[in-house]
Amino acid sequence: MEGKVAIVTGAGRGIGREIALMMAAEGASVVANDMGASLDGEGNDNAPASQxxxxxxxNGGAAIANFNSVADHDSMRDMVAQAAKEFGTVDIVVNNAGILRDSIFHKMTFEQWDAVIKVHLYGSFNVSRAAAEIFRKQESGAFVHMVSTSGLIGSIGQANYAAAKLGIAGLSRSLAMEMSRFNVRSNCIAPSAFSRMIESVPGATPEEKEANLAKRRQQTRPEQIAPLAVFLASDAARDVSGQILGARGNEFYLYNQTRPIRTLHRADGWTPQTVAQQLPKAWATAFTPLERTRDVFAWEAI
Structure with missing residues (x-):
């Protein structure tokens, strides 16, 4: 990280804070962005980013704070300009800022949908788009985006969050492909760290949540995500781009990405009836089951 300039959104608490601290400890100058909102995006508090x-x-590092919302396009262009003015350039963007507005889908309001999409998906676009101009001119740069198993695997009561996070994975893939000619990389991390956002995920009874809180705090900590983010942002990851990685406890994962896995062909073409006769039986064992994240990661993180 020596000599690099990093923008980390959502850097006032949790995963973003630990990434900002570790990047600075490794030599980067950091712009710590956080408007200091509550988990659902309400309010404004300068204290977290300032701290x-x-x-x-x-600790001897260089950093400045930015308190603007990632959902505001013009403010994010101003933030990138602020970083370049203060430190000379921008080398790294970590799109980490996020909010939750959980609700079962048939009860989800437009406002709940809109707020989450704007912070996560629009926010990632807003910061990335502004930084892309600098990256292109200097022919270098790295994007690190936070996605979620809510989108990659599945979750209950988080359709807005899941859609936004899976959208970010698509954004990252496009950035990796389109900007590779400028030596710019883009990767995603799907973290499993205990934080106020993870803690709020629905799907368990209050008793189940309470029984697991202490264990999860010990086994999935935000600082366990930071080393992977620092690596992906560094020149050591020069050959890693367009990937989705996971971090859970002291384990890392590499996620596969959507590709065709089965084919069916009829020389005489298809009718709805022949599709119904052949497709379910042929593909039943290959369908992706409706599993939640906790079903896929059934073992303890250590």
């Missing part, structure tokens, strides 16, 4: 910056400076 991250103060800790970096106290």
């Amino acid at each position: 991250t910056v103060q800790e970096i400076i106290a």
Whole structure:
């Protein structure tokens, strides 16, 4: 990270804070962005981002704070310009900022949908689009985006969040392909760290949640995500782009990405009736089951 300039959104708490601190400890100058909102995106508090910056400076690093919302396109262009003015350029973008507005889908309001999509998906676009101009001119740069198993695997009560996070995976893939000619990379991390966002995920009874809280705090900590983010942002990952990686406890994962896995062909073409006769039986064992994240990751993280 020596000599690099990194923008980390959502850097006031949790995973974003730990990434900002570790990047600074490894030599990067950091723009710590966080509007200090509550988990559902309400309110504004400068303290979290300011505290991250103060800790970096106290440890001998260089950092400035930005308190604007990632959902505002013009504000994010201003933030990137602020970073370039303060530190000379921008080398790294970590799209980490997020909110939750959980609801079972048939009860989800437009406002709940819109708010989450704007912060996660629009926010990732807004910061990335502004930084892309600098990356293209200097012919280098790295994007690290936070996605989620809610989108990659599945979750209950989070259709807005899942859609936004899976959209970010598509955005990252496009960035990796389109900007590779400028030596720019883009990757995703699907974290499983105990944080206020993870803690709020629905699907378990209050008793089940309470029984697992202490264990999860010990086994899935935000600082366990930071080393992977720092690696992906560094020149050591020069050959890694367009990938989706996971981090859970002290385990890392590489996720596959959607490709055809079965084919069916009829020389005389298809009718609805022949599709119904052949497709279910031929593909039944290959269908992706309706599993939640906790079904796929059934073992303890250590």
